[in-house]
Amino acid sequence: MSQAAVDIAKGAAAPSPYVPRMARILEAEQMTETERFFRVALEGEPLRYEPGQFVSCMLFGIGEAPISICSSPTQGDAFELTVRSVGTVTNALKKLGKGDRLGVRGPFGNHFDYSAMKGQDVLFVAGGLGLAPTRSLIRYVLDNRKDYGKVTILFGAREPKWLLFRKEVEEWLERKDVDTRVTVDRGDASWKGNVGVITRLFRQVEVDPTQTYAVIVGPPVMFKFTVLEALAEGIPEHRIICSLERHMKCGVGKCGHCQIRGIYVCREGPVFTYEQVKKLREGI
Numbered sequence: 512m513s514q515a516a517v518d519i520a521k522g523a524a525a526p527s528p529y530v531p532r533m534a535r536i537l538e539a540e541q542m543t544e545t546e547r548f549f550r551v552a553l554e555g556e557p558l559r560y561e562p563g564q565f566v567s568c569m570l571f572g573i574g575e576a577p578i579s580i581c582s583s584p585t586q587g588d589a590f591e592l593t594v595r596s597v598g599t600v601t602n603a604l605k606k607l608g609k610g611d612r613l614g615v616r617g618p619f620g621n622h623f624d625y626s627a628m629k630g631q632d633v634l635f636v637a638g639g640l641g642l643a644p645t646r647s648l649i650r651y652v653l654d655n656r657k658d659y660g661k662v663t664i665l666f667g668a669r670e671p672k673w674l675l676f677r678k679e680v681e682e683w684l685e686r687k688d689v690d691t692r693v694t695v696d697r698g699d700a701s702w703k704g705n706v707g708v709i710t711r712l713f714r715q716v717e718v719d720p721t722q723t724y725a726v727i728v729g730p731p732v733m734f735k736f737t738v739l740e741a742l743a744e745g746i747p748e749h750r751i752i753c754s755l756e757r758h759m760k761c762g763v764g765k766c767g768h769c770q771i772r773g774i775y776v777c778r779e780g781p782v783f784t785y786e787q788v789k790k791l792r793e794g795i
Contacts (some may be wrong), residue, residue: 530761531569531614536728537589540549540609543673544609544736546640547605548591553615561622562647562780563754567762568592568604569614572720576600577759580618580642581643583650593643593675619762620781623648625655627663628724632660634716634736634746638667638709638729642675646730649683655687661723663716664691667709667733671695671702690716709733720745725745726752738785 538550547614550561558566560580569575570653576598582591596605597676625648633652664683668674674693683691692712694705705712710744723742727734734753755776760768764775771791774780783791785789 513591518594526563528536528616528619529761531567533573533612534615536607536609536611539611540679541677542593545676547594547596549594549604549607550589551592551613551615552589554612558590558618560584560590560618562651563622563644564618564620564647565621565644565759565762565781566590566592566615566617567690568594568600569616570600570603570700571614573603573716574600575614575616576604577619577762578646579647579754579781581646583647583654585586585651585654593640595640617762619777621779622755623651623726623782625651626790627653629658630660632719632723634664634723634725634741635662636709636725636727636729636741637665638737639669639673639693639720640675641733641754642666642727645726646676647680650724653689660720662719664687664689665694665712665716666698667710667712667729669696671699678744692716708736710740713737713744718744719745720747724750724752730756731756741785748789749784753783753785753788754781755783755788757761758780766775 533554534551535554536549537549542548562583565574565579567578568578575793576595578591578592581593593603594601596602635645635649683689692715694707696707698706723746723769724744729735758768759777760766762777763777769776
């Protein structure tokens with residue numbers, strides 16, 4: 512047996528970013544029809560990560576998939592993942608439960624610059640599964656609440672049944688030190704909250720553009736229009752932060768799957784300012 516295989520079996524620290532470490536699932540919960548939540552811990556040294564980073568989850572004999580970490584490093588040695596079942600690997604991950612094992616590579620990518628945001632207001636705008644990577648920073652900020660100014664959370668989903676982290680969002684709604692607004696594109700008979708696209712929530716909040724960072728994560732169409740709203744509020748381009756969704760594979764900038772005009776999202780992202788995204792789009 513090779514040394515790498517021995518390391519994997521023992522749960523030892525990976526000798527390289529290409530070699531997975533073994534992890535065990537501590538908790539598993541089905542949140543929606545397609546999203547499943549996992550609380551995971553490495554067997555051996557705990558995972559050291561920052562809000563906004565991601566890991567590659569491997570099921571031996573099936574494949575691997577990049578998954579955003581949705582927890583904050585302030586909350587212990589375990590880390591949390593939200594997996595949407597959309598392909599071979601994620602459908603297999605969906606079947607896992609407490610006590611099951613998987614391989615983990617990473618963490619990869621850069622992270623949200625929470626240090627630059629200290630003393631500033633933070634406006635979070637998350638759509639659908641975009642709440643997962645956003646939650647990593649939300650929880651970090653809430654765990655260090657005194658270090659930040661006004662905190663606003665805007666969260667939207669297609670329908671009530673697709674809302675993630677419902678119990679936790681309800682706790683945010685109850686907090687006096689956080690302004691949380693939730694909307695759905697289409698309500699149902701039981702829904703009593705806002706109905707409409709997430710950009711409508713901007714009309715319900717007050718933003719000081721001179722001291723606000725806007726963190727926007729969601730599907731491309733949502734990102735496009737929420738950025739326009741943030742710009743209309745006067746928030747500078749370098750203070751509008753996003754996490755790009757790309758088809759990432761290796762996590763270390765070797766395979767090229769996530770490349771945009773010479774930029775490897777897995778290595779130089781996935782967190783970018785809108786100023787940087789604009790340059791990538793325009794090819795500057």
